[in-house]
Amino acid sequence: MAATLPTQHRALVLDSIGADLQVKTLPMPQPTSGSAIVQIVAAGALSYHREIYNGQRHYPLATPMVGGYSAIGRIAALGPDATALKPGQLAFVDCVIRGRDDPSILYLLGVSEGYSAASRKLAREVWRDGTLAEYAKVPLENCIPLDEAKLCQSLGYSFQDLMYMGYLLVPFGGLRDIKVEPGDTVVVCPATGGFGGAGVQVAVAMGARVIAMGRNETELARLQEHVRKGTPWASVETVRITGDEAKDTAVLQAYGPVDAVLDFTPPAAAKSTHLKSAVAALRYEGRVSLMGFVDFSVSDMKVVGSNITLKGKLMYSREDTLQFVKMLERGVFPRGQDFVDTKTFGLDDWKQAFDAAAEWTGVGKAVALMP
Incomplete structure (x- = not known):
C-alpha cells in the first residue's frame, strides 16, 4: 500500500539536549508492517516544549531526534498490514506510544522516552522521531481517522484548530x-x-x-x-x-x-x-x-x-481518543475562537513558536507549526 513518496523531507532536529534545533533535510522514511507515513499539516507545540529541549525539565530523550508531539496529518503511505486507513485520509497522530505486547509500556513521542528499559528500547530503536517535520513514520494504531468533510466543512474547524485535541484529550x-x-x-x-x-x-x-x-x-x-x-x-x-x-x-x-x-x-x-x-x-x-x-x-x-x-492517570487510552473524536464530530464543542485561538508558525520559525507556546497558555489557546 505504499504511495510514491519524495526521496527527502524537511524536519526539525534536536542533535543534543541544550542545543538549538535545526531544520535539516532527511531521507524519507518508508512504510513497513505496522506503520504509516503521514504528511504533517499541523503539529502541536506544548507550553513547556522549550524547557524539554533545553534541558530545564530533565526529561529523558535519546538524540539526535526529530522534535514534536501529536499532530494532524494526511496518510501518505501505509504498511502492508493496514486494513482500515486509506492514503489521503485526514488523521490525528497521537504521541502516546505503547508496547504492542504490553500496553503498560508507555512513552510520549518527541517529549520523553519514558523511564523503563522497555520504553527506552521502543523510543531508541523503533519510534524515535516526532512530528515536527514534513513527514513522520508512526504506528498504525496511533493514526486516528478524522471525518474531514464533517469537521472542516460542516463544522468549520481548521487543521490548526483540530490540533487543540492534543490538550483536550x-x-x-x-x-x-x-x-x-x-x-x-x-x-x-x-x-x-x-x-x-x-x-x-x-x-x-x-x-x-x-x-x-x-x-x-x-x-x-x-x-x-x-x-x-x-x-x-x-x-x-x-x-x-x-x-x-x-x-x-x-x-x-x-x-x-x-x-x-x-x-x-x-x-x-x-x-x-x-x-x-x-x-x-x-x-x-x-x-x-x-x-x-x-x-x-x-x-x-x-x-x-x-x-x-x-x-x-497518565494521558489517555486509544479508546478515549476514539470516543473523543465521536464527540467532536457530533458538534458538542464550540467552533472558531470560541473553541480555540491558535497561533501558527513554520518550521523555520521554531524559536518564535516555542516562545509563543510558553506565553500563549490557558483555555482556548494553542500554538501549532505547519510544515
Missing part, C-alpha cells in the same frame, strides 16, 4: 477514568493552565457542572467568559486559591457536594494546598484523578471514612 482521559457523568459537579484545579483550562471545556462538554480553581482571578474570569460564550448553557463557577486550606474548602463546600476532582498541579506548585481543599469538599464516594505533580497528603479519615477513590 488529556483531561478527557482523566475524567473518563474516574467515570464522570452528566450532572456531576467537578472541581478542576488549577484550571488556568493549558490542560486545566481544556479540562473545564471537556467537563462541560460531558455534561458536568464545573468549579474552576486558580490563583489568577483575571484568568479565571477569562476562562468563565470563554466557556460560557461558546456554550451559554454551561455551569462554570470559579474559586480563587488563597493558600488558606480551610477557607478554600469552605468556599467549595458552599457550592454543594462535589462528585469528582481533576488535578493538573504543575511542578512549580507541588506544595500548594488546593488539592487538599478540593478533596475535603468531596462527597461520600467521591473520585479524584491525579494528572499533575502535586506533593499530596490528605487526612486518612477523609479518604477512608468517605470511601474516596484516588487514581493516578
Whole structure:
C-alpha cells in the first residue's frame, strides 16, 4: 500500500539536549508492517516544549531526534498490514506510544522516552522521531481517522484548530477514568493552565457542572467568559486559591457536594494546598484523578471514612481518543475562537513558536507549526 513518496523531507532536529534545533533535510522514511507515513499539516507545540529541549525539565530523550508531539496529518503511505486507513485520509497522530505486547509500556513521542528499559528500547530503536517535520513514520494504531468533510466543512474547524485535541484529550482521559457523568459537579484545579483550562471545556462538554480553581482571578474570569460564550448553557463557577486550606474548602463546600476532582498541579506548585481543599469538599464516594505533580497528603479519615477513590492517570487510552473524536464530530464543542485561538508558525520559525507556546497558555489557546 505504499504511495510514491519524495526521496527527502524537511524536519526539525534536536542533535543534543541544550542545543538549538535545526531544520535539516532527511531521507524519507518508508512504510513497513505496522506503520504509516503521514504528511504533517499541523503539529502541536506544548507550553513547556522549550524547557524539554533545553534541558530545564530533565526529561529523558535519546538524540539526535526529530522534535514534536501529536499532530494532524494526511496518510501518505501505509504498511502492508493496514486494513482500515486509506492514503489521503485526514488523521490525528497521537504521541502516546505503547508496547504492542504490553500496553503498560508507555512513552510520549518527541517529549520523553519514558523511564523503563522497555520504553527506552521502543523510543531508541523503533519510534524515535516526532512530528515536527514534513513527514513522520508512526504506528498504525496511533493514526486516528478524522471525518474531514464533517469537521472542516460542516463544522468549520481548521487543521490548526483540530490540533487543540492534543490538550483536550488529556483531561478527557482523566475524567473518563474516574467515570464522570452528566450532572456531576467537578472541581478542576488549577484550571488556568493549558490542560486545566481544556479540562473545564471537556467537563462541560460531558455534561458536568464545573468549579474552576486558580490563583489568577483575571484568568479565571477569562476562562468563565470563554466557556460560557461558546456554550451559554454551561455551569462554570470559579474559586480563587488563597493558600488558606480551610477557607478554600469552605468556599467549595458552599457550592454543594462535589462528585469528582481533576488535578493538573504543575511542578512549580507541588506544595500548594488546593488539592487538599478540593478533596475535603468531596462527597461520600467521591473520585479524584491525579494528572499533575502535586506533593499530596490528605487526612486518612477523609479518604477512608468517605470511601474516596484516588487514581493516578497518565494521558489517555486509544479508546478515549476514539470516543473523543465521536464527540467532536457530533458538534458538542464550540467552533472558531470560541473553541480555540491558535497561533501558527513554520518550521523555520521554531524559536518564535516555542516562545509563543510558553506565553500563549490557558483555555482556548494553542500554538501549532505547519510544515
